[in-house]
Amino acid sequence: MKNINIDVKNVLATVSMDNINSFEAKADDALRMLHDGTGAGNDFLGWVNLPSTTDDALVDDIIKTANDMRANCEVVVAIGIGGSYLGAKAVIEALSDSFAAYKQDNGTTVLFAGQNIGEDYLYELTSYLKNKKYGIVVISKSGTTTEPAIAFRMLKEQLEAQIGKTEAAKRIVAITDAKRGALRQLATEEGYKTYVIADNVGGRFSVLTPVGLLPIAVAGFDIRKLVEGARKMEKATAQGVEDNMAMLYAKTRNALYAAGKKIEILVNYNPKLHYFAEWWKQLYGESEGKDHKGIFPAAVDNSTDLHSMGQWIQDGERTIFETVISVINQRHKAVIPTDEANLDGLNYIASRRVDEVNKMAELGTRIAHVDGGVPNIHITVDSLCEECLGELIYFFEKACGISGYILGVNPFNQPGVEAYKKNMFALLAKPGYEKETEAIRSRLS
């Protein structure tokens, strides 16, 4: 049984079911192209059957590596950016105790680096690691990305200084291309344990490969169940049938886009989902935003953001729609106490669970937004467990592939990401960029 469901009835004031179903043929074609590999970007479809083809022996090996790291390290730093960062960060945050960082009994802590070039961030991280037993999981498919390469150089050098080159090599795992890239060469020369990112799985679709699985396992979570959840959703979204929820989501958002709704806001009512939304933003933004087309993916964490973005969403320009993720069951129970004096006037909700109040905030907001002209797609997830997250991840990936093909773009490339890199290398006078350096400097003078 699936742990995820979708309901689109709250978009019907903006687009009818006929509007949505007018995308049926395109959605069918898209699904077929994903499965038979006849669409654009078909050399990046390894994720489609990834859950069902993931070798249990690989998962066992990742768990063994993770357990070794957990046994030897207080902290493991996962180094990567974009698709080599966000999936692991999203799942770990969703599954973790919100205050794990402040609790001493938490086993191995997974921290992240290489996802920015913040000097203070790296200084403070390296300072923190000075007295720590730490390991590194360095992740880069291309093996040449600047941000993680800088972080890795700094953390590796420090680790070698702390425990010596030989011991450091035992605490470093590299996840990269099978043959290409500087990281592969470095890992081979230094004798690191490595995992391969398959050629046909792009970064933002790679969370269910070692890219996501190893850091998630190091954080102590059950990656077998994560893969199991994804397998279920792979099966549930394989056929062009009416209850294929990935097709329904893809059709609905394309119908809304055609009706002028250019911005999709992924809404959660659980702070543990903040980074899940960041992962989702990359998945949809990098997949669909091309050829001057594509829904702009945004996100809010409610009810926090109802006190900042709530006004705009309720009353600003009517170019938005929302996709709300509701988590049905919470991990813990917390009840609002009764207070005899009732000075804060809260006794009307005394003895009720905090989640009941949160759910009413959610329902009240959904109704207000629909009344205010913000169509609302509703996705429910049973709980934030590994299996549920596996389902949710695969659901969004599958819907993204379908949606991108309906939109008429290649959802699996990211040519736009190169523009800033070219300018940055030119500005930094990277060897090989002499002409670009001259050109960009003349623009600045």
Ligand code: PA5
């Ligand atoms: O989705 C993508 O392909 C990108 O976001 C990449 O994951 C990101 O740029 C990092 O690339 P790499 O893993 O090659 O360092």
